[in-house]
Amino acid sequence: AQSVTQLGSHVSVSEGALVLLRCNYSSSVPPYLFWYVQYPNQGLQLLLKYTTGATLVKGINGFEAEFKKSETSFHLTKPSAHMSDAAEYFCAVSFLSGNTPLVFGKGTRLSVIA
Amino acid sequence: KAGVTQTPRYLIKTRGQQVTLSCSPISGHRSVSWYQQTPGQGLQFLFEYFSETQRNKGNFPGRFSGRQFSNSRSEMNVSTLELGDSALYLCASSSTPGQGANIQYFGAGTRLSVL
Numbered sequence: 631a632q633s634v635t636q637l638g639s640h641v642s643v644s645e646g647a648l649v650l651l652r653c654n655y656s657s658s659v660p661p662y663l664f665w666y667v668q669y670p671n672q673g674l675q676l677l678l679k680y681t682t683g684a685t686l687v688k689g690i691n692g693f694e695a696e697f698k699k700s701e702t703s704f705h706l707t708k709p710s711a712h713m714s715d716a717a718e719y720f721c722a723v724s725f726l727s728g729n730t731p732l733v734f735g736k737g738t739r740l741s742v743i744a
Numbered sequence: 745k746a747g748v749t750q751t752p753r754y755l756i757k758t759r760g761q762q763v764t765l766s767c768s769p770i771s772g773h774r775s776v777s778w779y780q781q782t783p784g785q786g787l788q789f790l791f792e793y794f795s796e797t798q799r800n801k802g803n804f805p806g807r808f809s810g811r812q813f814s815n816s817r818s819e820m821n822v823s824t825l826e827l828g829d830s831a832l833y834l835c836a837s838s839s840t841p842g843q844g845a846n847i848q849y850f851g852a853g854t855r856l857s858v859l
Contacts (some may be wrong), residue, residue: 662843662844675848676849679847681845730844734787
């Protein structure tokens with residue numbers, strides 16, 4: 631069965647520091663990969679997605695992620711954290727074939743320290 | 745363009761009661777999916793509707809049901825509420841059915857508390 635693992639339920643960084651949120655997936659077929667962000671009392675907002683083509687994907691708010699098939703990873707990065715980046719981040723996977731729903735990781739809460 | 749609208753935003757119910765949550769998708773979107781979000785289990789898929797038909801269902805008991813109307817608005821119902829049903833229920837809409845590369849647009853959710 632397909633699954634998504636996010637390493638670290640809570641990550642804390644200083645303002646201006648690199649943000650790295652880890653996501654690994656388990657799949658026997660090529661996946662589509664997504665990162666969503668959830669701010670308090672809000673729904674999920676898409677940050678970026680990988681479907682096919684270029685493995686480095688740029689998203690909104692300065693975030694980017696790189697699809698590494700050999701490592702089955704799709705880590706999210708941002709060069710310089712801002713206070714407004716504090717939120718919960720979810721990695722998700724879906725597939726072209728079949729009728730499987732979007733599968734989410736457990737989420738990583740990002741705290742940004744001034 | 746208005747986003748996904750979920751009503752109500754907050755609900756408090758007692759065990760044994762039933763509840764109905766509503767979701768209005770983005771105009772023109774015909775696919776609506778529902779998710780349950782809890783601290784312990786994270787985001788879990790409940791079901792997906794497209795053109796008034798349930799296309800997919802997650803691993804939830806029959807107490808959880810849903811439907812979609814001809815205008816694509818969707819409702820989900822939970823009967824005989826249990827304490828464990830306390831959660832944030834999220835609705836998402838997309839222009840086409842299924843997942844694949846489709847982007848799902850989420851509403852702000854309905855927070856249900858069961859006492």
